[in-house]
Amino acid sequence: MELKKQHFLKSIENSKGIILSLCRVYFPDSEDQKDAFQDVILQLWKSFDSFRGDSELNTWVYTISIRTILNKIRKLKKSVSHDRLDGNLAVAIPLTDDNKELLNIIIQQLNEDDKALVVLFLEGYRNKEIAEILEITPTNVSTRLNRIKSQLKLKYNQTSDAVRRS
Amino acid sequence: MQLEDLKNSWHQYKFLNSINRCSSSEILAIIEGEVDKTDLRVKRFVGNLVMVLAIIMICQGG
Numbered sequence: 424m425e426l427k428k429q430h431f432l433k434s435i436e437n438s439k440g441i442i443l444s445l446c447r448v449y450f451p452d453s454e455d456q457k458d459a460f461q462d463v464i465l466q467l468w469k470s471f472d473s474f475r476g477d478s479e480l481n482t483w484v485y486t487i488s489i490r491t492i493l494n495k496i497r498k499l500k501k502s503v504s505h506d507r508l509d510g511n512l513a514v515a516i517p518l519t520d521d522n523k524e525l526l527n528i529i530i531q532q533l534n535e536d537d538k539a540l541v542v543l544f545l546e547g548y549r550n551k552e553i554a555e556i557l558e559i560t561p562t563n564v565s566t567r568l569n570r571i572k573s574q575l576k577l578k579y580n581q582t583s584d585a586v587r588r589s
Numbered sequence: 590m591q592l593e594d595l596k597n598s599w600h601q602y603k604f605l606n607s608i609n610r611c612s613s614s615e616i617l618a619i620i621e622g623e624v625d626k627t628d629l630r631v632k633r634f635v636g637n638l639v640m641v642l643a644i645i646m647i648c649q650g651g
Binding site: 431432435436437439440443444461464468526541542544545547571575 | 591592595596598599600602603604606607608611613616617619620621623
């Protein structure tokens with residue numbers, strides 16, 4: 424096997440979980456997930472030469488993966504009806520803790536740009552880093568995150584009230 | 590409930606997905622498929638170029 428391929432496989436070995444998670448967050452259908460996974464791997468491979476280790480490997484993987492997935496969704500939106508992409512298909516999140524339902528709701532209800540924002544926030548990136556990955560301004564990141572947090576609070580309170588009443 | 594509270598859930602989710610990860614041979618098949626496609630494109634381009642050059646030479650009486 425070529426040295427470059429070996430190096431690539433070794434580099435992304437521990438990042439497959441990130442790629443697969445992102446594919447599952449954005450695509451409810453397993454065939455679409457596989458498709459997206461292949462696209463992301465190809466893009467990572469194509470841009471592997473440009474990765475010089477200036478940024479952390481995971482940051483590079485997140486950057487390429489999110490950009491590839493968002494581009495794929497934009498292309499799909501041109502050819503597929505909008506309903507299919509934003510429909511309420513259940514995202515199978517194999518979690519066992521109490522936050523499973525909430526994470527599920529968030530992932531289903533956010534638009535594709537906000538999903539990326541929330542995922543990067545949950546990953547622990549700071550606003551400046553998120554801004555660089557998503558190619559937006561840190562102010563924009565902060566504003567959008569605050570809006571999402573307020574929405575989340577509201578939704579959670581409504582859900583809690585409904586549970587208490589039943 | 591804060592968004593921060595979901596950080597653990599996200600890490601758990603990522604961990605579970607990393608268990609079901611695909612093998613290195615599958616990754617290799619994906620990138621080698623692309624390398625083959627690129628080779629094919631180059632071969633087609635060279636073939637077409639040779640054809641065009643041959644036609645130009647014939648048309649010029651060479």
